[in-house]
Amino acid sequence: MKNAVILLSGGLDSATTLAVARSEGFACHCLSLDYGQRHRAELLAAQRVAAALGAAEQRTAKLDLTMFGGSALTDTAIDVPTTAGAGIPITYVPARNTIMLSLALAWAEVLGSGDIFIGANAVDYSGYPDCRPDYLAAFEKMANLATKAAVEGQRLTIHAPLVDLSKADIIRRGMALGVDYGLTVSCYQADDDGRACGVCDSCRLRRAGFEQAGVADPTRYAG
């Protein structure tokens, strides 16, 4: 089995991505990032999801992005918005996907792997720039110049199997692959037990996805 590194936040999209990678026959090395996020419950969800979906292993890297702030997820002085607004929301974390893909690149090189999976999606999403296909293609191009492995001929591929899917289609895909979405946490301000607020951007996209997919929403909501 070929090794792959899977970026696993513990949310709906990354859980589905792990299931896709497993279905393609990869031995899945899951990487989560404890970056000081408000919704730390997602880190426990990542462990549960990795175990449930037969990952080879799951590791959590620690990097305190609250040292920079600039996002509602890394600065407790900025509230998580609960109504849809225009433009890229304040829940955007500066360079987060670039940082996480860079860590995945390091691990992939050590594993001798040429495959990184990320649950980026550019359809029913918050408009984050680092979820778009042209960004992902540019990262892949850079990565193929960055490493000793690349110099030695190892081709690196960034897989984003959900990038063109609607949230409903992601859910249908995951259900077909046996994902238990009750294990996942998407909410930006989930409580310590992983219960969702139901009103943040991430909750609204997720809830609408279950509705459109015609699937019962297994999310545990607070209150």
Place this chain on the structure above:
Amino acid sequence: MKNAVILLSGGLDSATTLAVARSEGFACHCLSLDYGQRHRAELLAAQRVAAALGAAEQRTAKLDLTMFGGSALTDTAIDVPTTAGAGIPITYVPARNTIMLSLALAWAEVLGSGDIFIGANAVDYSGYPDCRPDYLAAFEKMANLATKAAVEGQRLTIHAPLVDLSKADIIRRGMALGVDYGLTVSCYQADDDGRACGVCDSCRLRRAGFEQAGVADPTRYAG
């Protein structure tokens, strides 16, 4: 004054890069990375260098790359080579510059800065792939698709003012700008007091640079 983020390891190249950025009129926000490196003395050197060269501030991010290993600098079971070999040496740290540039990108975005400086050099260097101009250009291209700032029109430039200079020319440039190289630590296995081994790849390149520049070597060598 425009803000810039300077990747500052505490070594000769990054100290010179900071001096160049200062001479170009930037307010310099210096970022160091405590990644579990064998030569932790460089982190203290980074603080000294930032203060001596009038940086606006210096911060040290912490990210334990020993969780991946794969390098003599992040795995104590791998010795630092003391003779020149062929190919990219085992002191190469997987994806290190990509990780550090990603962190710089995050900080630059929060600072409203479009300028990142890195002391990468592709002449008298160890052959690390992530020091080459084509890699740096690819990172810059990716970065300009990665952030909210980029979407909003902020152009991001990766400055690598040393990339085409010999080590001797770097030293001459730094001397002209008032860099005290006695404050810097380049050695891959410097002791806790910052004294250099004199025989690792980094020490050999540095020592030869001072010789070729005709400048007295201020390095404190152990033993």
